[in-house]
Amino acid sequence: MADRGDNSGADSSAAAPSAAAAAAAAAGLSSSSATNSKPATESRKCNYTLKFTLVGHTKAVSSVKFSPNGEWLATADKLIKIWGAMDGKFEKTIEGHKLGVSDVAWSSDSRLLVSASDDKCLKVWDLATAKCLKTLKGHTNYVFCCNFNPSSNLIVSGSFDESVKIWDVKSGKCLRTLPAHSDPVTAVHFNRDGSLIVSSSYDGLCRIWDTASGQCLKTLIDDDNPPVSFVKFSPNGKYILAATLDNTLKLWDYSKGRCLKVYNGHKNEKYCIIANFSVTGGKWIISGSEDNMVYIWNLQTKEIVQKLSGHQDVVLCTACHPTQNIIASAGLENDKSIKLWRSDF
Amino acid sequence: CRLEPSPSMASISEEQQLPQKRYFRQRAHCNPHSRHSLDSPSRPADVDWPGIFASDFKEGDDVEFADVGCGYGGMLFALAELHPDRRALGMEIRIKVCDYVQEKIRAMRAAHPGCYGNIACVRSNAMKQLVNYFRKGQLSKLLFLYPDPHFKRAKHKWRIISPALLAEYAYVLRPGGRLYTATDVPELHDWIVQHAACHPLFRQLSPDELASDPLTPRLVDTTEEGRKAQREGRSCLPAVFERVPDPADTTGQTGAVQ
Numbered sequence: 001m002a003d004r005g006d007n008s009g010a011d012s013s014a015a016a017p018s019a020a021a022a023a024a025a026a027a028g029l030s031s032s033s034a035t036n037s038k039p040a041t042e043s044r045k046c047n048y049t050l051k052f053t054l055v056g057h058t059k060a061v062s063s064v065k066f067s068p069n070g071e072w073l074a075t076a077d078k079l080i081k082i083w084g085a086m087d088g089k090f091e092k093t094i095e096g097h098k099l100g101v102s103d104v105a106w107s108s109d110s111r112l113l114v115s116a117s118d119d120k121c122l123k124v125w126d127l128a129t130a131k132c133l134k135t136l137k138g139h140t141n142y143v144f145c146c147n148f149n150p151s152s153n154l155i156v157s158g159s160f161d162e163s164v165k166i167w168d169v170k171s172g173k174c175l176r177t178l179p180a181h182s183d184p185v186t187a188v189h190f191n192r193d194g195s196l197i198v199s200s201s202y203d204g205l206c207r208i209w210d211t212a213s214g215q216c217l218k219t220l221i222d223d224d225n226p227p228v229s230f231v232k233f234s235p236n237g238k239y240i241l242a243a244t245l246d247n248t249l250k251l252w253d254y255s256k257g258r259c260l261k262v263y264n265g266h267k268n269e270k271y272c273i274i275a276n277f278s279v280t281g282g283k284w285i286i287s288g289s290e291d292n293m294v295y296i297w298n299l300q301t302k303e304i305v306q307k308l309s310g311h312q313d314v315v316l317c318t319a320c321h322p323t324q325n326i327i328a329s330a331g332l333e334n335d336k337s338i339k340l341w342r343s344d345f
Numbered sequence: 346c347r348l349e350p351s352p353s354m355a356s357i358s359e360e361q362q363l364p365q366k367r368y369f370r371q372r373a374h375c376n377p378h379s380r381h382s383l384d385s386p387s388r389p390a391d392v393d394w395p396g397i398f399a400s401d402f403k404e405g406d407d408v409e410f411a412d413v414g415c416g417y418g419g420m421l422f423a424l425a426e427l428h429p430d431r432r433a434l435g436m437e438i439r440i441k442v443c444d445y446v447q448e449k450i451r452a453m454r455a456a457h458p459g460c461y462g463n464i465a466c467v468r469s470n471a472m473k474q475l476v477n478y479f480r481k482g483q484l485s486k487l488l489f490l491y492p493d494p495h496f497k498r499a500k501h502k503w504r505i506i507s508p509a510l511l512a513e514y515a516y517v518l519r520p521g522g523r524l525y526t527a528t529d530v531p532e533l534h535d536w537i538v539q540h541a542a543c544h545p546l547f548r549q550l551s552p553d554e555l556a557s558d559p560l561t562p563r564l565v566d567t568t569e570e571g572r573k574a575q576r577e578g579r580s581c582l583p584a585v586f587e588r589v590p591d592p593a594d595t596t597g598q599t600g601a602v603q
Contacts, residue, residue, distance in 0.1 A: 062347040077348075100346035118346045142346060202351065227351065245351065270350035316347060332348065 044282050045305040046296060046343040048327060052088035053310075054338040056081060061330035063103045063274075064319045064338060067110035072127070073319070073328050074113055075338050076101040082127065085321060085328075088340050094130045096123055103145045107152035112169070114155050116143035122157050124169060134172035138165060144272070145187045149194035149211070156197050158185030164199050166211065176214045180207055186272045187230045192237035198254070200231035206242050208254055220252055222259065229272040235279055245269050249287060251299070263287075265304050266295040271332075274317045281325040281345045288315030294329045294341070311335050364448040385469060389480040398432065398465040408432040410486040411479065411517075413471040413505065418446040418464075419567040420490055422453070425464040427559065433486075434478070435466035443468040472505065475513055482519035486560075489526045491570035494533045506537045508544070515546035520590040523550075527564040527583045529574035534582035547586040555585055 059077035066073055066085055073083045078101055080094040099118035106113055112133070113125040122136040122143055141160035148155055154175070155167040164180040167173065181201035188199050190211070197209040204225025208218040220242070230243040239260070240252050247268050251261040266289035278284040283299040294308035294315050311331035319328045325343040386392045395402050410428070412420050415435030424433040437443040446466035453461045469478070492505040501507075506526065514524055524547065526537050542549045555561050565571045565581040574581055 060348050100348060102347040144347065272347050272351075 044345050045298075046282055046284060046325070046345045048294075048296065048306055048308055048325075048341040048343040050308075050310055050339055051326075051342050052340040054083055054088045054090070054340070055336075056090055057336050057338070059100075060313070060316070060332040060336055061338060062101060062316060064317045064328045064330050065104055065106055066319050066321045066326075066328065067106045067127075068108055068322055069110040070322050070324065071110065073338070073340075074104050074106065075328075075330060076104040076115060080104055080113065080115060080125070083338070085326070086324075088338075092130055094125050096125075096132045097121070102142065105147045105155075107148045107169075108150055109152065112148070112152065114146050114148060116146040116157055116159075118142040120159075122146055122155065122167070124155070124172070134169070136165075136167050136172055136174070138174045138177070139163070142184075144185060147189050149190040150192065151194055154190075154194070154211070156188045156190060158188040158199055158201075160184040162201070164188055164197065164209070166197075166214070178209060178214055178216075180209070180216075181205060183227070186228060187232065189232040191233040192235070196233070196237075198231050198233055198240050200228035200242060202227040202229075204228060204244075206231050206240065206252070206254075208240075218254060218257065220254060220257060222250075229268065230275055232275070232277075234277055241275055241277065241285065243268060243273060243275050243287065249275055249285060249297075251285075261299070261302050263295075263297045263302055265297075266293070267291045271314055271316055273315070274319070276318055276320045278320045278325070278327070280321065280323060281343060286318050286320060286327060288318050288329060290314045292331070292335075294318055294327065308339075308341055310339060311337070364445050364452065385474045386477050389476075389478060389483070392478055397434070397467055398462065400462045406432070407483065408434050408479070409484055410434070410488070411436060411471075411475075411484055412488045412490070413475070414438070414489065414492055415446065415466060416442060416490075417569050418449060418466065419569060419571070420488060420563065421446065421464045421466065422449075422461070423563050423567040424486075425461050427563070429460070429463060432463045432465075435464065436469045436471045436475075436478075437466055438468065438470050440468055472510065475517060479517040481516055482522075484517050485519055485522040487514055487518055487522070487524045489524070490564060490568050491528055491574075492526075492533070494528070494530045496532075501536075504533070504536065506540055508540060511541060511544045511547065515544070515588055515591075518588040520588055522588045523558070524586045524588065525560065525564060525583070526585070527568075527571065527581050529570070529579040529581055531582060534584060538584050541584070541586045546589055546591055548589050550585045550587060554587075555583065558585060561585070 057077050061075050061077050063076045071085055073085045075081050082091040097117040097119055101115050101117045103116040111127055115123050120139045123132050124134040126133050139159040139161050143157050143159045145158040153169055157165050162181050164178040165174050166176045168175050180199050181203045183202035185199055185201050195211055197211055200206045206220040207216050210217055226244040226246040228242055229245050231240055233240055240254050243249050249263040250259050252259050263285055273288045275287040278286050285297040285299050287295050289295050292311045296306040298305050313332040313334035315329050315331055317330050327341045330338045409431050410424055410433035412435045415421050415437050421435045443466050489505050495503045528534050541547045564583045
């Protein structure tokens with residue numbers, strides 16, 4: 001079994017970190033270490049290696065997410081499973097949806113989860129009791145994506161019914177329906193202060209919405225408009241990362257409506273593969289790929305710094321731990337396993 | 346759910362399945378003045394009609410109807426069915442949308458042998474190229490359904506109905522031929538009526554004449570824009586004009602447009 005990342009150059013060859021940078025990295029595998037060694041971070045490569053393979057799902061996994069407090073990993077097929085984030089130890093199963101689940105998300109306090117299902121509902125779960133607190137009904141087709149806002153009093157969802165809905169967590173009521181797109185909505189995400197929502201769709205558009213008024217503030221459009229399979233805000237809220245089904249990831253300055261970076265080399269034409277910003281060590285862009293690998297790019301230089309191999313099928317979802325250089329990835333049908341990878345940088 | 350792949354474009358035209366609009370979407374607004382790289386024939390005699398229609402053209406076989414800005418082809422397919430013995434050409438400036446129409450025509454011909462051979466779509470900028478395709482008086486129907494309203498005053502010159510363009514339309518339309526317009530934008534409708542009715546070579550049809558034209562109801566329900574307007578409760582405002590003979594034209598020549 002391949003326990004090492006595919007890029008064998010990462011361990012020994014070019015871009016060997018300076019002593020100071022290495023010390024900083026070793027001292028704390030958390031985000032603040034990066035600031036001491038900024039120039040070296042740009043050229044350093046990561047060295048993710050496989051630490052754990054989690055087996056237990058009987059179907060392919062559609063979503064993996066770390067809890068904000070860094071303790072748990074949630075994974076979903078029709079059932080939602082909770083695992084220890086650091087040791088991969090299975091914790092519990094949460095069940096209740098009647099059909100497949102496409103997305104799962106954590107509240108900011110890591111106490112609640114929300115899941116989006118083909119049964120046209122979302123469900124809000126209490127982690128501690130594994131009970132369903134609320135069922136959010138209203139979408140008229142598969143619910144595909146979901147997220148809490150930072151204050152976690154709201155949930156945003158996107159559906160095959162082409163709309164985006166904003167829900168009140170406490171009451172379970174739909175507060176607003178945005179006629180967001182003319183094709184299935186593939187991703188929805190709040191920005192840092194919850195004032196904006198970004199949505200993406202097969203209709204080729206990314207749209208930015210004002211949470212309070214529901215107004216569309218911006219539509220991002222490129223020369224061509226291939227289906228957009230995923231979008232999210234950067235951690236600092238200034239940029240958005242968008243994946244399109246033409247094997248491309250783009251970083252946009254959405255206020256200027258300009259594409260700043262393009263990442264490619266991976267394969268993505270069929271599935272809504274999740275992409276991530278990794279900011280705990282070096283600044284990377286992380287995405288699964290239809291060639292069964294996890295791709296890692298240097299955010300600034302756009303170079304592929306590592307390709308993680310080991311999955312036996314398409315890698316649909318990946319997640320980055322909030323404080324440690326840990327990546328979780330999950331494969332489709334032929335694989336069904338979840339892998340946890342760790343890096344020094 | 347997320348585990349299902351979305352079908353790729355490649356799989357569509359292999360089988361005789363109808364193409365899916367989602368893979369051919371392109372934003373509605375397009376700059377008609379930009380130098381799109383478009384092939385255009387230098388004159389009507391050079392047009393490769395058999396190539397465009399992928400069918401044989403017999404003696405006397407001629408394209409009589411043109412749908413300018415045909416979009417996803419709703420009206421074209423209706424014309425194919427209403428007038429199986431006449432040929433209609435759709436002209437569409439957006440590549441992907443034109444590709445969609447061509448794909449759909451191929452698929453419909455395969456599914457219904459002997460039908461839909463009388464329609465075709467070309468990627469072209471009708472504002473510039475109409476007279477490259479059509480001889481004087483060739484057309485008996487010219488359609489402009491839900492054109493871009495170009496709301497801002499500075500952009501009014503881009504509107505597809507304007508004094509200069511009406512002269513070209515009068516050129517390609519034969520006397521007695523009809524110019525059809527439809528829009529859900531009242532201000533644009535007024536503009537169209539004002540300009541076309543004032544033009545010496547056009548006469549607006551009376552309500553009775555409009556009602557008795559079998560194409561009139563089709564102006565509302567065949568196109569994407571028309572159906573969307575209906576869904577959203579906006580009324581369709583049709584305006585149809587007859588190309589009247591030029592009283593001054595005794596020789597049959599009105600100065601060919603090069």
